[in-house]
Amino acid sequence: MPPISVFDIFKIGVGPSSSHTIGPWKAGLDFVRTLPDVAIDRLDVQLFGSLSKTGRGHATDVAVIMGLLGHDPVTVDTTRIADYVRELADCMTLEVNGKPIVFERKQNIHFTNATHDAHPNTLIFNVYCQSELVHSVRYASVGGGFVERANAGPRQKLQKFPYPTARGIDLMRHHQRTGWSIAEIVRANEESIDTPANVDRKIQEIFSTMKEAVYRGCTTSGILPGGLNVVRRAKAMNDDLLDGRKFADIAHWEKMIRNSYQDFNTVNKWISCFALAVNEENAAMGRIVTSPTNGAAGVVPAVLLYYYFFCTDYDEPRIEDFLLTAGEIGSLFKKGATISAAVGGCQAEIGVSSSMAAAGLTQALGGSPAQVLMAAEIAMEHHLGLTCDPVGGLVQIPCIERNAMGAMKAITAANLALAGDPNTSVVSIDTVIKTMWQTAKAMNSKFKETSEGGLAFNLPVAMPDC
Structure with a gap:
């Protein structure tokens, strides 16, 4: 592989x-x-x-x-x-x-x-x-x-990772042999093809870009392009959550969020706000981090910022662990199934991103490798069969809100895994990846990003002209 x-x-x-x-x-x-x-x-x-x-x-x-x-x-x-x-x-x-x-x-x-x-x-x-x-x-x-690229000729010989993985069971075998966490296994693989300093730099760049996308979405109002007249909501939510108080820059904004009231309902709203912010930026051709796709780019940042702002045992180095673990789960789905909505519907986008975020959060909160994989499985299990039906062919309805829903499912999946015993779990991550791929192959093409079924069919909108 x-x-x-x-x-x-x-x-x-x-x-x-x-x-x-x-x-x-x-x-x-x-x-x-x-x-x-x-x-x-x-x-x-x-x-x-x-x-x-x-x-x-x-x-x-x-x-x-x-x-x-x-x-x-x-x-x-x-x-x-x-x-x-x-x-x-x-x-x-x-x-x-x-x-x-x-x-x-x-x-x-x-x-x-x-x-x-x-x-x-x-x-x-x-x-x-x-x-x-x-x-x-x-x-x-x-x-x-x-x-x-078709007929691209023989591939250049690929360098092998020291800890190759095609399935979740491979990660568990590496853990049992080394005693390392999934994040440590993934870091060892990354450092086999790049320097530790470069790995750190790239992780920080990913995290910074995610935060900046959220910040831009939380500070930009207006109507999204494309003709659906979808109103941006993240800024209004952000302003309401901060009681209309002004902030000078992203650092000041972060400080205000940390110092804001943090009851369950407020934190829940912030998670949705973060997810909406990224995907409103995405819909407006802004800069975001594909994770693992653009249509699902708000899930991982929303859950990561939930950890960053609201988890009491927040620790800066665990941001790296979160992203390394989440990225590895995404690679398992790409190898064993698909991350393309045109091939597998939205389960391949929001489902995979929710699985990635659940695993990353579980890792950051101190979960065992078995609990990390359990969280990833739970999140995908409850996205199986999710269709891709973008209204008007735009990545707006239902795509933007789906990121908020995927983020909440990821947090729930992480909490269930952390409170559970993986030894009693009936469904494995490998089983759910296999099932997701079977579901993708059986899904009707009108539910695979063609805008010929689902909401796109019942809310027909003329495609924007060139």
Whole structure:
């Protein structure tokens, strides 16, 4: 099993979708970087399956353009994305292989509304010279921002982790042999391919980006783009919870939250506020951390900030343990099932993120490896069969609220595991991953991010035009 780093699961990027935005964006980048030196006078992009059916609402065409323009989703100024797209529309010229060619968003990006046999999220780049096809590359956006290029040739030899894991039982075997926690096992794997200082730096960068996304969401009001007229709610919740008191910056905001009233109902509201804040930012093409996807990017930060602000035994180093453990659980689902809603429905997004958050919280609160895996199992068990039915193809209804629900389930799962005895547990994490994959394969395609079923069917909204 190829190793999957925690930093493959947690990626800094741009909303609203890891599979429909970041994946096509990265495909566009890869295409222009690897394009052979051939004469070109036209470039067409074909979007298939879910990318076609919900791509407009997921800004897939915008993402493709940003990739073709050479912008990196990790570092791009997200406030300028609309400007870059507008500039291309004004000049209608794209530079490819050092030569300008005419490129129009509506004319050269095709929403085919057809399904490709290769994958539900398939896109093809075709380049022509005098109407003759001279080069073509097919990509699959397989979820979580992972992209696979067809016929990419033999893979580079992969370095093996010292503690390889394909299933939960592997983690338990490593624990029994070493006595280490899951976080310690994962850190040993990460430090086998990078320096301890770099691992620490990347974890801190992930945590800081998550906090900043929450803060931006808690300080931004207005209507989300896309035509559904969804009102941002996180800022109003934040202001209400802080009794309208003003704060100067993120550090001041954090201090005020720590000093605020902390009864059960208030803490519950804060968790929902954190989750909504991230996914409102995601819906507005803001910078977030894919965890493991963009549509589910609010669950892990909400639960992590619950620990950070409200758990009495909070300890700074345990933030690292939380994220290392959560990332490892995400990799188990990617290896054993899927983290793509176009393949497995929303159980593959909110379900996996809730499982990750439950495991991370259990680890941070001092749970044993068996309790960590028990928490992950409980969280997914109660998301099995969850459909993906984005209204209007937008990552807003029901996606934003689902992050709040996933966060609450994760905390409940952690509490049940910490109070329970894993030796008496009937269902294992490996059983639930296997079940989730079987459920994904049996699920009707209209519930797999096509906007052809569920709420999307009963609340039909015209897709936003290019």
